Amino acid sequence: xxxxxxxxxxxxxxxxxxxxxxxxxxxxxxxxxxxxxxxxxxxxxxxxxxxxxxxxxxxxxxxxxxxxxxxxxxxxxxxxxxxxxxxxxxxxxxxxxxxxxxxxxxxxxxxxxxxxxxxxxxxxxxxxxxxxxxxxxxxxxxxxxxxxxxxxxxxxxxxxxxxxxxxxxxxxxxxxxxxxxxxxxxxxxxxxxxxxxxxxxxxxxxxxxxxxxxxxxxxxxxxxxxxxxxxxxxxxxxxxxxxxxxxxxxxxxxxxxxxxxxxxxxxxxxxxxxxxxxxxxxxxxxxxxxxxxxxxxxxxxxxxxxxxxxxxxxxxxx
Amino acid sequence: xxxxxxxxxxxxxxxxxxxxxxxxxxxxxxxxxxxxxxxxxxxxxxxxxxxxxxxxxxxxxxxxxxxxxxxxxxxxxxxxxxxxxxxxxxxxxxxxxxxxxxxxxxxxxxxxxxxxxxxxxxxxxxxxxxxxxxxxxxxxxxxxxxxxxxxxxxxxxxxxxxxxxxxxxxxxxxxxxxxxxxxxxxxxxxxxxxxxxxxxxxx
Numbered sequence: 282x283x284x285x286x287x288x289x290x291x292x293x294x295x296x297x298x299x300x301x302x303x304x305x306x307x308x309x310x311x312x313x314x315x316x317x318x319x320x321x322x323x324x325x326x327x328x329x330x331x332x333x334x335x336x337x338x339x340x341x342x343x344x345x346x347x348x349x350x351x352x353x354x355x356x357x358x359x360x361x362x363x364x365x366x367x368x369x370x371x372x373x374x375x376x377x378x379x380x381x382x383x384x385x386x387x388x389x390x391x392x393x394x395x396x397x398x399x400x401x402x403x404x405x406x407x408x409x410x411x412x413x414x415x416x417x418x419x420x421x422x423x424x425x426x427x428x429x430x431x432x433x434x435x436x437x438x439x440x441x442x443x444x445x446x447x448x449x450x451x452x453x454x455x456x457x458x459x460x461x462x463x464x465x466x467x468x469x470x471x472x473x474x475x476x477x478x479x480x481x482x483x484x485x486x487x488x489x490x491x492x493x494x495x496x497x498x499x500x501x502x503x504x505x506x507x508x509x510x511x512x513x514x515x516x517x518x519x520x521x522x523x524x525x526x527x528x529x530x531x532x533x534x535x536x537x538x539x540x541x542x543x544x545x546x547x548x549x550x551x552x553x554x555x556x557x558x559x560x561x562x563x564x565x566x567x568x569x570x571x572x573x574x575x576x577x578x579x580x581x582x583x584x585x586x587x588x589x590x591x592x593x594x595x596x597x598x599x
Numbered sequence: 600x601x602x603x604x605x606x607x608x609x610x611x612x613x614x615x616x617x618x619x620x621x622x623x624x625x626x627x628x629x630x631x632x633x634x635x636x637x638x639x640x641x642x643x644x645x646x647x648x649x650x651x652x653x654x655x656x657x658x659x660x661x662x663x664x665x666x667x668x669x670x671x672x673x674x675x676x677x678x679x680x681x682x683x684x685x686x687x688x689x690x691x692x693x694x695x696x697x698x699x700x701x702x703x704x705x706x707x708x709x710x711x712x713x714x715x716x717x718x719x720x721x722x723x724x725x726x727x728x729x730x731x732x733x734x735x736x737x738x739x740x741x742x743x744x745x746x747x748x749x750x751x752x753x754x755x756x757x758x759x760x761x762x763x764x765x766x767x768x769x770x771x772x773x774x775x776x777x778x779x780x781x782x783x784x785x786x787x788x789x790x791x792x793x794x795x796x797x798x799x800x801x802x
Contacts, residue, residue, distance in 0.1 A: 554715075567631050
């Protein structure tokens with residue numbers, strides 16, 4: 282059996298742990314002073330430190346996007362359409378108690394409590410994140426391989442796809458109301474079973490050393506680093522194995538713009554804009570800082586995942 | 600008396616340009632000094648485009664305002680229209696220079712294949728023609744044709760409004776409102792252009 286190897290960044294490109302800690306001290310000081318989270322309702326999540334193996338990191342020469350940008354520049358339409366909405370309007374969201382139901386074509390359907398998921402052996406994975414809107418980040422996720430979870434429920438031979446479903450709570454998620462229909466709720470996503478079983482595919486429960494903030498998809502979300510960000514469904518409540526290709530929210534909304542696969546591909550443009558390059562978020566320097574950088578096929582993970590799509594026409598199955 | 604009135608109109612026009620350019624200057628300074636958020640180029644580009652559309656709509660409001668409310672601001676219409684043109688130019692420049700970094704390959708593909716971008720370019724081209732003829736010399740020179748040419752401002756507004764609606768992944772209330780305003784202004788002009796027979800009571 283082929284052993285999977287992660288691409289490793291040079292040590293110099295990894296943020297020193299001490300630096301993270303000092304950032305967290307700052308946050309803690311802010312919280313103590315009532316600046317951060319001082320008015321959160323009692324059931325709301327408070328960031329909890331997660332013990333994660335430094336584990337296999339990924340990507341070469343990756344510098345994580347500042348925490349502030351990772352948590353304040355988000356697309357999470359359940360909380361609103363603006364990038365700042367998820368951070369500003371997710372304070373009433375309760376990420377616990379929480380369970381994730383894993384069911385469908387499996388021998389042992391199970392309901393996982395979030396504490397059980399947080400108690401698993403967690404790994405840190407520094408991944409590139411490429412949004413379909415042509416911007417990108419580098420995020421130090423904490424989580425575990427989805428394949429490990431799926432192995433526990435024992436998928437049947439008939440299972441070909443994995444369908445994911447997000448939570449619906451209009452009272453806590455102001456974007457699920459609204460005047461114009463945005464997307465059909467719940468947000469749904471899907472992967473082919475082999476994509477879901479790929480070692481790079483993780484369920485994330487944290488980032489930057491702590492539990493996921495509400496605006497990043499608390500308490501548990503999907504991360505598939507070679508696909509556009511919208512594939513990374515947030516606040517998951519149900520995972521279902523199936524023999525049919527699942528419906529996916531953006532594909533239902535605009536099938537000519539968002540495919541089921543949604544692999545990052547600089548050669549296949551969005552009808553309204555080019556996907557050849559991307560704007561790195563939080564690069565600093567204002568207008569004259571970073572500038573665009575070329576987008577890589579499969580977001581730079583081609584060596585690991587291109588084989589999944591051998592023989593497929595990626596222009597048709599975009 | 601008349602001279603003073605003319606002079607004050609000139610001052611107001613000057614003030615209009617000054618105030619009108621404030622959003623551009625402020626966001627440029629913020630962006631250049633890294634205070635325009637996580638994605639400064641995108642924010643700047645969108646701000647400029649939005650103000651172009653706002654000034655375009657304002658310039659279209661001036662005639663209905665006179666006809667319906669009796670407020671005559673006709674002498675400031677050129678200034679407002681030119682502000683729309685300048686913002687459109689800034690918006691396009693930000694896209695070409697800051698966003699795409701003069702990447703001719705991408706730019707060419709954008710303006711030839713993407714309806715979203717083509718609509719914006721059509722609006723800009725029209726506004727350029729209107730801006731170039733927004734002076735006394737062109738008005739005298741073009742005579743009656745000047746009016747016909749400047750009616751194209753409605754085509755520009757329609758293209759700009761659709762371009763704005765398409766600039767987001769989903770249709771937003773805000774963008775639809777701008778579209779509705781443009782549609783209402785156009786409807787008003789069409790209604791006015793059609794001769795309405797006045798019913799005279801039978802004798």
